[in-house]
Amino acid sequence: MVTSAGGDTVTALTSALAWSRPAVVAQSAGTSFTTENVVTAAVTLVLAYLLATTMSRLLSGLADRFAARRFRVMILIPIVKFLVYGGALYFVLSVLFELTQTQLVAFAGLLGAAIGLGLKDLLADVIGGIVVVLEQPFQVGDKVTLDGHYGEVVDVGVRSTTLVTPTDTLVTVPNFTLFNESVANANTSAAEMLVTIDFYVDPEADVERATDIVTDALVTSPFVYVADDAPATVVVEDDLYYRTLQGRAYVTDLRSEVGFKTDVSERVLAAFDAEGIESPKVPAGVDDPTE
Amino acid sequence: MADLRAAGFDDEVEKVGTAVANYLDDGVGGNVAVVSEPYAGREGLLAYAQSLLDNEARWVALDPDAADGRGPAFPDQAADTGDESGESGQGDAGPDAAAADKDGATAPAGALIVADCHHLFERRIDGFAALDAFCDRIALSDALVVTAWNRYAWSYLDAVRDVGETFTTTVEIPALDAAEIRTVVEHHYDERPDVVDDGSAGRVKTVVFDEASVPLPAGRSVGVPYPKPNPAWTASWSVSGAEESVEAVVFEKLRRVSNGNPGVALAVWEASVRDGEIAPAYVEAFGTDPGLDDDAAAVLWSVLAAERVGVDRLTALFPERPVEVTLQNLAERGLVTVADGTVAVAPRALHLVVASLERRGMIW
Numbered sequence: 295m296v297t298s299a300g301g302d303t304v305t306a307l308t309s310a311l312a313w314s315r316p317a318v319v320a321q322s323a324g325t326s327f328t329t330e331n332v333v334t335a336a337v338t339l340v341l342a343y344l345l346a347t348t349m350s351r352l353l354s355g356l357a358d359r360f361a362a363r364r365f366r367v368m369i370l371i372p373i374v375k376f377l378v379y380g381g382a383l384y385f386v387l388s389v390l391f392e393l394t395q396t397q398l399v400a401f402a403g404l405l406g407a408a409i410g411l412g413l414k415d416l417l418a419d420v421i422g423g424i425v426v427v428l429e430q431p432f433q434v435g436d437k438v439t440l441d442g443h444y445g446e447v448v449d450v451g452v453r454s455t456t457l458v459t460p461t462d463t464l465v466t467v468p469n470f471t472l473f474n475e476s477v478a479n480a481n482t483s484a485a486e487m488l489v490t491i492d493f494y495v496d497p498e499a500d501v502e503r504a505t506d507i508v509t510d511a512l513v514t515s516p517f518v519y520v521a522d523d524a525p526a527t528v529v530v531e532d533d534l535y536y537r538t539l540q541g542r543a544y545v546t547d548l549r550s551e552v553g554f555k556t557d558v559s560e561r562v563l564a565a566f567d568a569e570g571i572e573s574p575k576v577p578a579g580v581d582d583p584t585e
Numbered sequence: 586m587a588d589l590r591a592a593g594f595d596d597e598v599e600k601v602g603t604a605v606a607n608y609l610d611d612g613v614g615g616n617v618a619v620v621s622e623p624y625a626g627r628e629g630l631l632a633y634a635q636s637l638l639d640n641e642a643r644w645v646a647l648d649p650d651a652a653d654g655r656g657p658a659f660p661d662q663a664a665d666t667g668d669e670s671g672e673s674g675q676g677d678a679g680p681d682a683a684a685a686d687k688d689g690a691t692a693p694a695g696a697l698i699v700a701d702c703h704h705l706f707e708r709r710i711d712g713f714a715a716l717d718a719f720c721d722r723i724a725l726s727d728a729l730v731v732t733a734w735n736r737y738a739w740s741y742l743d744a745v746r747d748v749g750e751t752f753t754t755t756v757e758i759p760a761l762d763a764a765e766i767r768t769v770v771e772h773h774y775d776e777r778p779d780v781v782d783d784g785s786a787g788r789v790k791t792v793v794f795d796e797a798s799v800p801l802p803a804g805r806s807v808g809v810p811y812p813k814p815n816p817a818w819t820a821s822w823s824v825s826g827a828e829e830s831v832e833a834v835v836f837e838k839l840r841r842v843s844n845g846n847p848g849v850a851l852a853v854w855e856a857s858v859r860d861g862e863i864a865p866a867y868v869e870a871f872g873t874d875p876g877l878d879d880d881a882a883a884v885l886w887s888v889l890a891a892e893r894v895g896v897d898r899l900t901a902l903f904p905e906r907p908v909e910v911t912l913q914n915l916a917e918r919g920l921v922t923v924a925d926g927t928v929a930v931a932p933r934a935l936h937l938v939v940a941s942l943e944r945r946g947m948i949w
């Protein structure tokens with residue numbers, strides 16, 4: 295029997311020990327939802343978010359500094375995000391769960407049922423995202439046509455791919471679309487991209503002079519890039535009521551596509567006016583290409 | 586010639602000499618294009634070519650109005666009625682047109698030296714007429730034609746007009762090293778400032794990095810950096826005096842800031858001398874990224890490619906852009922100089938301008 299003085303000491307010690315023992319929030323076979331583990335999991339997820347966001351911003355800044363290698367840097371962004379979040383999820387699951395074989399089988403069964411019931415589209419999206427990262431039909435920074443939408447890829451996520459169209463509209467395309475639709479990639483991760491501009495002239499107009507004007511306008515634009523493997527050309531097509539002059543040239547940066555088209559079009563049309571090169575006169579009832 | 590060799594232009598002197606020697610031997614000239622950055626001293630090579638020709642070559646220095654004409658007349662095209670607008674002639678009249686002498690041998694077809702050929706074009710619709718006419722006449726002529734071009738105009742014209750195919754010999758003036766920069770500075774100034782060490786001299790780098798191009802499949806290549814000893818460090822290795830070491834640092838820094846361009850180096854040198862003294866810390870690069878918009882970039886490219894151009898010509902070239910406001914802004918930031926209605930890139934700002942335009946993809 296402990297004396298009252300010693301009893302106070304034992305009581306104090308017992309109280310201290312009780313305080314140092316971690317409170318058990320929930321525990322069963324295969325889980326360890328202690329306060330410490332839950333806090334660890336939460337902190338891990340928050341840190342993962344901060345790390346992924348910081349890395350994404352750093353890589354975007356780095357991509358802007360290296361104009362010619364911008365796309366090779368930007369492709370790292372979804373990969374880094376995938377690795378960071380995947381690693382965080384694995385760590386959280388390993389901290390919180392200690393799954394037995396029985397639990398694994400039960401979980402797999404439940405997962406299969408859930409997928410069969412309603413998550414098959416989500417899984418298709420996720421697998422589509424993995425296919426994009428592995429096969430790289432396009433990369434962040436490419437100009438693509440996906441599901442009928444044309445724009446620059448700004449993000450490749452686990453579930454969807456985000457485009458920004460020339461009218462500054464953000465379009466989110468589910469990744470499973472890739473399994474059923476074709477993908478048109480305008481620049482395949484290069485900074486330069488081919489841009490075409492169509493002009494229509496009257497069949498009686500001086501086509502040779504018009505071609506020279508279009509060629510000069512293409513190669514004198516401040517946005518153009520010309521090299522042996524990236525020439526500027528003009529293709530002339532003849533039709534009953536008009537002739538089409540299609541100017542084809544590369545721009546130094548795919549983001550200059552609209553500026554390039556505007557610059558070339560303005561100067562060509564001004565030169566056509568000055569030289570008396572007339573627009574076609576299409577009879578009523580015939581498809582007018584200028585409309 | 587001794588000055589050119591001392592300034593590090595051995596290979597370039599050799600190429601020009603070979604082209605002139607072939608012309609003097611055969612009577613028919615190859616065509617030479619001397620290409621360099623602004624302020625890099627390509628006129629020295631032209632003067633060397635003229636000296637080899639016993640000053641019988643006709644020297645023509647083009648100005649920005651040359652784009653409105655058809656280029657200079659050729660010495661062996663006697664019936665030529667070419668418009669010579671845009672020339673500022675210099676030197677004697679050219680030699681006689683090619684003709685057989687009494688022994689039946691063909692006399693030399695004549696030689697023509699044309700400086701500032703980048704003035705033969707303007708970056709606009711119908712801006713290449715004078716250049717095309719000039720290149721066509723070179724192809725038809727047997728004369729030796731030695732030309733000088735701005736590097737940025739040359740790379741653009743080679744891409745869009747294949748102008749490089751017209752010339753059998755292309756001489757690119759290289760960047761100078763620290764010792765060669767020192768020679769240029771010493772040659773230019775009679776009096777040298779005192780070299781001081783203000784404590785923040787910094788040391789000469791022991792190792793510098795160069796880049797080797799490694800070929801890859803499909804015609805690609807990748808640059809692989811590799812270290813090599815810094816020539817300025819090895820040069821200062823045997824120097825015992827502290828003053829000589831600080832001087833080596835000054836010229837090494839001058840080389841780095843000027844990218845080996847002698848004209849830029851002289852401008853930086855002048856700006857670095859304070860009260861008769863110079864120190865490594867006084868040698869500073871010019872400014873930071875100017876952040877050009879589309880208007881400024883387009884105007885600045887034209888000024889860089891032309892080296893000097895009238896404000897009126899720029900205004901006519903860009904009717905839809907606010908040229909005068911843009912030039913005022915660029916001048917206030919020290920990127921260009923405007924004097925007597927003529928604009929030029931400021932020497933100290935040359936490489937900052939080039940880097941900015943490269944980042945925009947306007948220099949290939």
